[in-house]
Amino acid sequence: MNTDTIEDIPHCLEPIDDGDGIQICRNDSIARFLFKSSSSLDMSIPLCGQHAPDKEREDVEIEEQYDTREFNIGIYGPPNSGKSTLANQICKEWTGEVLSEENSVPYETRNLKKKENVKIENAGEPLTLNLVDMPGISTNVDGSSLHNFEIDEEYKRERVCEATIGISKAMKWLQYDADGVIYVLDSTKEPLQDVNVMLLSVIQSRGIPVILIANKIDKEGAEPQRISKAFSQNTTIPASAKERFNLEYIYEIMIREFGN
Numbered sequence: 309m310n311t312d313t314i315e316d317i318p319h320c321l322e323p324i325d326d327g328d329g330i331q332i333c334r335n336d337s338i339a340r341f342l343f344k345s346s347s348s349l350d351m352s353i354p355l356c357g358q359h360a361p362d363k364e365r366e367d368v369e370i371e372e373q374y375d376t377r378e379f380n381i382g383i384y385g386p387p388n389s390g391k392s393t394l395a396n397q398i399c400k401e402w403t404g405e406v407l408s409e410e411n412s413v414p415y416e417t418r419n420l421k422k423k424e425n426v427k428i429e430n431a432g433e434p435l436t437l438n439l440v441d442m443p444g445i446s447t448n449v450d451g452s453s454l455h456n457f458e459i460d461e462e463y464k465r466e467r468v469c470e471a472t473i474g475i476s477k478a479m480k481w482l483q484y485d486a487d488g489v490i491y492v493l494d495s496t497k498e499p500l501q502d503v504n505v506m507l508l509s510v511i512q513s514r515g516i517p518v519i520l521i522a523n524k525i526d527k528e529g530a531e532p533q534r535i536s537k538a539f540s541q542n543t544t545i546p547a548s549a550k551e552r553f554n555l556e557y558i559y560e561i562m563i564r565e566f567g568n
């Protein structure tokens with residue numbers, strides 16, 4: 309491959325001058341791919357007429373970025389399954405702060421809520437992650453689920469509209485940013501809904517590790533085994549985010565599934 313000129317570099321590599329006149333590449337994943345393939349690619353040829361980057365130094369930089377990289381974990385699931393409650397429990401325990409509003413009125417979380425640099429630990433094993441609480445994913449965001457709540461019609465329309473935009477952002481995040489997914493379901497509800505089957509298939513087809521949480525097992529009528537049976541290819545953890553039941557086990561599995 310001839311890399312004498314800037315035109316020969318794939319446009320997605322975005323070479324940036326680091327101040328020393330050395331061109332570095334800010335796109336980690338592509339850089340990692342290129343370094344892994346460096347036996348056939350020469351990355352040290354000058355760009356834009358500047359002097360060649362020091363290959364050894366660049367290797368160290370990329371390696372450091374890789375080692376300290378945080379994992380983007382999205383909390384997905386249908387509305388009201390307890391995503392925000394779980395996100396808040398995790399954040400409260402490890403950062404001392406909450407992340408989202410919890411509410412029995414659907415579509416309370418209508419935008420992505422992100423907490424960066426959450427350091428969790430289990431049995432001496434640490435994991436640093438960016439935790440993102442997602443809006444509830446639903447195929448029919450039409451306000452019908454808000455009928456039983458006393459909400460002003462105008463605000464209802466606004467809430468539904470914002471929820472729809474939030475869902476499209478959450479789907480985009482899944483496509484481009486997610487390194488792992490915590491999928492929260494309400495154990496008192498039938499898990500084999502179109503939206504769950506579709507989303508879990510999408511997640512699986514992208515090779516994103518996923519943990520299923522069979523939430524609300526403190527409630528009468530909870531049947532967490534329905535969830536593990538319906539999605540038997542995934543790890544399912546029965547839990548109660550509200551009562552903090554099984555959180556330690558959730559941390560253990562997060563480190564196992566998302567670590568390294």
Ligand SMILES: Nc1nc2c(ncn2[C@@H]2O[C@H](COP(=O)(O)OP(=O)(O)O)[C@@H](O)[C@H]2O)c(=O)[nH]1
Nearest residue numbers: 388389390391392393410411412524548549550
């Ligand atoms: N009984 C019970 N209620 C829960 C549990 N987790 C969440 N909830 C309640 O379910 C409602 C929706 O929770 P929220 O976290 O806002 O759901 P989200 O829409 O998925 O983010 C709230 O009233 C929560 O208090 C749980 O484990 N057990």
Ligand SMILES: [Mg+2]
Nearest residue numbers: 391392416417
């Ligand atoms: Mg929420």
